[in-house]
Amino acid sequence: DAMVIQNPRYQVTQFGKPVTLSCSQTLNHNVMYWYQQKSSQAPKLLFHYYDKDFNNEADTPDNFQSRRPNTSFCFLDIRSPGLGDAAMYLCATSRLIIRGGVGYTFGSGTRLTVV
Amino acid sequence: EDKVVQSPLSLVVHEGDTVTLNCSYEVTNFRSLLWYKQEKKAPTFLFMLTSSGIEKKSGRLSSILDKKELFSILNITATQTGDSAVYLCAVVYAGGTSYGKLTFGQGTILTVHP
Numbered sequence: 001d002a003m004v005i006q007n008p009r010y011q012v013t014q015f016g017k018p019v020t021l022s023c024s025q026t027l028n029h030n031v032m033y034w035y036q037q038k039s040s041q042a043p044k045l046l047f048h049y050y051d052k053d054f055n056n057e058a059d060t061p062d063n064f065q066s067r068r069p070n071t072s073f074c075f076l077d078i079r080s081p082g083l084g085d086a087a088m089y090l091c092a093t094s095r096l097i098i099r100g101g102v103g104y105t106f107g108s109g110t111r112l113t114v115v
Numbered sequence: 116e117d118k119v120v121q122s123p124l125s126l127v128v129h130e131g132d133t134v135t136l137n138c139s140y141e142v143t144n145f146r147s148l149l150w151y152k153q154e155k156k157a158p159t160f161l162f163m164l165t166s167s168g169i170e171k172k173s174g175r176l177s178s179i180l181d182k183k184e185l186f187s188i189l190n191i192t193a194t195q196t197g198d199s200a201v202y203l204c205a206v207v208y209a210g211g212t213s214y215g216k217l218t219f220g221q222g223t224i225l226t227v228h229p
Binding site: 033035042050090092094106 | 163
């Protein structure tokens with residue numbers, strides 16, 4: 001089945017140690033998003049790629065970077081994780097349709113713990 | 116500043132009750148509104164609403180959008196304990212570099228007791 005896959009489901013990293021989360025999709029969607037969801041809060045957009053065009057949200061910390069080497073894959077790099085970066089990280093994809101709605105699909109998320 | 120506000124923030128009911136969850140929004144370049152159900156994992160898609168006044172239904176769940184008054188409601192009839200979850204609404208942007216971006220409301224925590 002076509003889907004959005006995030007690896008790993010759970011990630012434990014040490015304070016200050018770089019970590020990379022991955023997302024792959026078989027939907028051939030042109031847009032990929034990374035959301036951060038902290039405990040008891042709504043998901044918050046960090047950045048997104050429209051094809052190869054990278055769009056960073058104004059309040060996304062510099063500590064967070066992203067790469068999209070091809071249509072299928074997108075990575076979230078946290079250069080120096082702090083305790084405040086512990087959260088669920090959600091990858092999503094969409095196929096923007098000129099008329100009508102937007103096909104939006106979330107991955108299962110990666111829960112990051114910083115120790 | 117764009118915002119999406121959900122109410123109530125939490126709701127406790129008994130099985131069989133009917134609930135109505137509210138989502139109001141003030142955003143530029145509105146494209147559509149999405150409803151999600153979230154348990155202890157990624158959000159699960161429920162509805163996408165683009166046009167005013169057209170009710171979407173799926174089993175015991177239904178939703179409608181009012182683009183003039185800028186709100187949407189999600190109704191759940193004959194609630195079951197399995198409906199206990201956080202319900203999120205999100206607005207999809209239409210224009211510029213924000214095209215397709217979602218802004219979420221803070222969610223409504225629904226608890227259904229047996």
